[in-house]
Amino acid sequence: MDIREKYLKNYENKTIFSLGNEAVVYGALFAGCNFFAGYPITPSSEIAKVMARELPKVDGYCLQMEDEIASIAAVIGASWSGAKAMTATSGPGFSLMMENIGYAVMTETPCVIVNVQRSGPSTGQATKPAQGDIMQARWGTHGDHEIIALSPSSVQECFDLAIECFNLAERYRTPVIFLMDGEIAHLREKLVIPPLKNIHVVERKKAKAEENIFGGKLVPPMSEIGEGKFIHVTGSTHKEDGMRDIESQLVHDTLVRRLYAKVDQNREKIVKTEERFLEDAKTAVVAYGATARPAFGAVLKMRNKKIGFMRLITIWPFPKKQIMRLGEKVERIYVPELNLGQVSREIERFVNCEVVPISKIGGIPHTVDEIYHFIKEKEQW
Template identity: 65%
Template sequence: MNRPAENIELTDLYLAGLAEQEHFIQGDEAAALGAIFAGCTFFGGYPITPASEIAEVMARELPNVGGYYVQFEDELASISAVIGAAWAGARAMTATSGPGFSLMQENIGYACMTETPCVIINVQRSGPSTGQATLPAQGDVMQARWGTHGDHEIIALAPSSAQEAFDLVIRCFNLAEEYRTPVILLMDGEIGHLRERVILPDPRTVEQTQRRKAREGEDVFGGAIVPPMTEFGDGGFVHVTGSTHKEDGLRDVQTQSVHDRLVRRLVAKIEQAREEIALVDVDSEEGAEVGVLAYGATARPAKGAVLRARSEGRSVSFCRPVTIWPFPISRIQEASRGLRQLLVPEMNLGQLAREVERFVDCEVVPLSKIGGVVHSSQEIHAAIVEATDSC
């Protein structure tokens, strides 16, 4: 059997060769290379703008490192195969955009319920429906959180540069293994197609969280808040089901306490790790009364506007949540302390602004922009000027 783990030396040499080169690549390509460096061994995908480049790079690079690329008949099959592959031992990933992400929702719920580690990249485009297929948006923030039915918690990270796309995919794989859960890289079309210099690390320095395997007699679906896994072929006769199940994996869809215990644990395992998962880039200014909170592509013009305002002598704080879900509550509260107004530019009609509003004491002002055009630095700067003048 040709397991991709074989001959790691050759893989390392090959990746070291890649790392030595100069890379001026798109965010999509960087994310795909991130997956290769993270030890991804299975990619199931379906072409969709603006995420197709991820599939193309995976198809090109996975065979070089002993991994499997399969293009499926649709996104339903892609996410399904990714989950199947994960239970068969793979570090598995798929990539898509809004319409495909909508199709995947049922099985993202299945991955939550069955505690399957896997990574889903959503390169957001303008919706709803086919919308502006080639143009960027950030309209899937709430779909990432609540897209699948039923109570659940999800992890989603949003990169603001091609380099960060590379770095965060690696983190996504590690979080998926650590918490046995699907993890979403919530990229946007702007970052996906943004071409930048990306520096690849020495492959031997890339941290790869290993899957914790169950010992004989250990429960695979309970017992610990994040239970260990038994893969197919381990001889554990594991029973994986999206139905409500007991600690041993067998269905019990009638007992209230069984469902309660299961779903509360699935939520709690992410909830209790909120601080550990939280990545927030904070650039506060002492005494500032106005702040800007932005993520993904929007964070770039937002940061530019903040720096310009500061150069004009205005005191402005800046905060960029990299972890979108679970929402980094305490870090955002800390970053917004003392502010009177927090501006939240995003490429949707205020999806994350609403979440921010729940947790901060100051006034939250959404700066919404839709239609496939990223905020200009001038627009955000004008809003900062208006806010600082009125404060």
């Protein structure tokens, strides 16, 4: 039994009273994470703190870099050296990481970027939760690209989805963003660690000797540094063998469309949502992250009305089909979120029914009653 397995065996089947940020670390360790690089920032710091304590125990490496740009750079370098690598940050640091996230997209580098969203723009309310980086996660780095982003609503999900983030990163060879919020990150509740054998971990697909690692397949296999394959990794437009070609329109078109397609065409395999009471619903509430909790509470309070609930676990790629189906069924969709309507605007693109944002900013999350009264008033129930 190797060191990691021994370590994980100690945790399986345990019930822990855990912080959201802490659960992310345990999830990452169960997913095989062996490299972390980060920079202190509220409200994500506990992730780096627990990583620094736990990662050496499984013979992994935890680095505090000089800034967030260096953190994501080290993560990408480590990933190309065979590591399952992760970084964690919050808004200002996430902004700094954008260029290298684009590099990870372009070079198809599996890695996980945790963004514990806090109230912005700029320094904003550093210690307060928000959900204002939804669109930044999607479009923050320049150029056409697709991205995968998941959002947890409980401490248990911090653990479960952290594993899912690593698996998606490996399966689709792409950076995956774990879009948490300050609320869930600092929430302490029950975490049940499942038995080791029940945890599915996706391992990296290695390229054969003559296989191209930047094309030929929708998701090409990967080689690592030091295998003697003399890989050439560049953020410039490159051919299937990795060699730079910045002149050919065809090469760029083929590459960028493939990077787009590998997420877009697998949308149904990636997307996860949770649906409740939608069978006969005429009204629906769509929420995600911390906001899903009071939103569901409000829905429960209105069970005598035909109101349903959908929680987005996957934010990007957007659950297009699920939202379209919902739009055909209900007359009105309420979207409570801790921003000025980022997901509600995305929903509007796919439905013909009315979409009503319940926006709240300023660092205090919605209460059940707030959402309840808002909907009740609007529906004149």
